[in-house]
Amino acid sequence: MSTVDDAVEQGVAVSRPPRLLARMMRQRQAKVGMVLTLAVLLVALAGPLLLPWLTGHTSTEFTGRPFTDTGVFGTDNLGRDVLSRFLDGGLRLIIYAALATALGMVVGVAVGMTAAYSRGRVDALVMRGNDVLLALPQLVFALLAITVLGPQGWVLVVVIGITHAPRIARVTRSATASVITEDYIRASEMYAVPKWKILLTEVLPNITGPLMVELGLRMTYSIGFVAALSFLGLGMQPPTADWGLMINESRIALVVQPWGVLLPVAAIAVLTVGTNLLTDSLARASANMNAGK
């Protein structure tokens, strides 16, 4: 008897496919994306710490006449050092984007899982409400909220986070719907495990794949939104150094002093392309066991 078992058991133990992150990182585009993202993150995180020491100026100090070539990359419209402002301007953008994404994920995942798990009328009600919110363009909604509440950091984070939530809820709901039909969920119900606990311990760990993809995607969008709102004058306010704001302030002198615009534009572009490449390869890795081969 035991020999038959052994033989069968051995046959089953074929080599397991590598984990999700390993599958992601063996794709070339993930490596490229990782390098791009890390480069910009490094500039944004380390920049503010290096400031007066590296360039000799702070980001709000007047160093010369507007649009002259004082310093490495010249000065901006008020005569502040472009490089100093560039080094100082990324951190807030990334922190705000990260906070907004985190808020959106928490709200969206909670709503999506609850809707899928309760099914029936609650599901229909929540998801139709969701659809109404989806019908509003994210940027218009943000403009409205900021006009009413004023351009403050928390408003920015909350508005972007909340407008992400319905989109995340959709993805979460469909991912949850395919998991809650599994028998292990039914088993937990049989043991009368509280519903919130089923969602947290049984469902959530099994939908991390699609959620990771969604996280990456929403992070990319958040960066774009924070930058766009700052550019429109509704995000970060002067005299704060910020990439979006820098683009707006320096765009009038694009020909005279292009670095004022090009540096932040390049940084935002590289960051979004990098996170997008990462997200793409993550999506591919979670859909296909052989990704990157």
Added chain:
Amino acid sequence: MSTNTMETQVTTSALCATDLRVETDAGVEILHGVSFTLQPGRILALVGESGSGKTTAGLACMGHFRQGLAKGTGTVSLGGGEAGNILDLPDHQLRRLRGKTISYVPQDPALSLNPSMRIGEQIAETLRVHQIGATDSEHRLRVAEVLAEVGLPNDRAYQRRYPHQLSGGQQQRVGIAMAFACRPSVIVLDEPTTGLDVTTQAVVLQTIDELAERHQVAGLYITHDLAVVAQIADEVAVMLSGDIVEHGATDQVLYSPRHGYTRRLLAAVPDLAGKRRVGQVEAITGEQPLVVPGPHGVPDTTGSTALVDDAKPLSGTGHRATPAAADPHPLLRVRDLSHSYGEHQVLDGIGFQLLEGESMMLLGESGSGKTTLSRCVAGLNDAYTGSIELFGEELATGTRARSSEDRRRIQYVFQSPFSSLNPRRTIAESVGVPLQMSGIGDKRKRRALVREALDQVKLGERFMERRPGDLSGGERQRAAIARALVNAPSLLVCDEITSALDVSVQASILDLLRTLQTDHNMSMLFVTHNIALARHISQRLAVLQKGKIVDIGTTDEVLDNPQHHYTQELLANVPTFK
């Protein structure tokens, strides 16, 4: 086998595979030089348990290798060998061969037929692709012909049906019609009857047999079911982890097996008569009386039954000599249980009772309501009417409404061990959930109980920190049983728990359940579609058809003297050997 006969075989063979080797992408060889020949009009059964490489070998005959497998080496040649080695052919030539000269019938007809295409059109598509018959009317003629051959109506209205309008058996017959439509010389059948009921299975097997005979098609029948092999195959090749360990005529392999593995495999197949000993504990038959006498049974006064040859005496055997108290009270009483999904009545006035320490089998085909019934008892389905009493007290309908004590007393084991354990949690965590929910907060105490439960199902402590993905199907099912046992239940409801497992694993699970039952005097509701298991697991048998119990009594009564024609039909269609 002398070289002389080999040569004559090669000249008449339809397909000849020699030294077939297949590796995974990682370079692990999973098929180690397999050779076989197929002859026109004869069927070779490729038998083995999951992971033995039988499907890989079957697909290699068509030059197909599943994802994760590198292209195989060796030779596969058709007929006179004019097509050359199939494994070396470029894709476009392979495509011309597949379906036309060598065709395939997959396991699940529901997945293999295009749900948005009418069945007549689907069969005609293969004909069109391979340019058999020039005009539409010729195609239509051939479609009608093959549909008639597989025993389906072939009028225009039937051809215009969609797959979802057919039953599982009809769908599989359409699949077979499609495979035979181009009059291939070789046909590979991959477990075509696995999902079907015995009655349907008998019809499908007969169809395949007739068609292979009539058109002189060589068949390669891949299966794990030895009883099916006895019915359909002329030759059998037994596979064990990538090797053919025994090859010969069906009679020889099944009735006088030479290889030890074949013998063990055969010994693990449950038989209706209960003569074979599946696992180490004997089957429950007339000669080996019941553990606890049923309501109609004779009290067991014969004392301990002799264990045969190598079986080790089990700790539970002592209980046999001392049957439970003189007056066993009903543990479970189900009265007038009904349940319907909308218009469809799934359960219709079910009533039975179960004594303490008694094991009852609920037998039924798919759609008979057996799973719904077992879920009502376990409280997973709370929309029923009627009453379920445990120890004389009526139970609330859903588990959340039941008391924690009631929840502890009834435990349920799910059908598929692949879905009943959370892949992201360790075995110890999953098994510990019932304890946590019945209020055992102390982590160390929980761990000790979990370890004990895992010991009971013969999974050691080393399994505690593993995840389901690292376990085989049998091990997972053991872990799932451990989760049900950890709280020492009075009633264990087992819903088709062996149907997703290999026969040898099934045997060890049955063995385990019987031991547990005698050791703990636990009652058991064993739900299954496999009537052959009856004498191996249950003292009483209830036959379920369309939501009604049509036959109920002790296992021997029902099997030896079936009252209802449905039970009689089931018994007549059970594929058996010896």
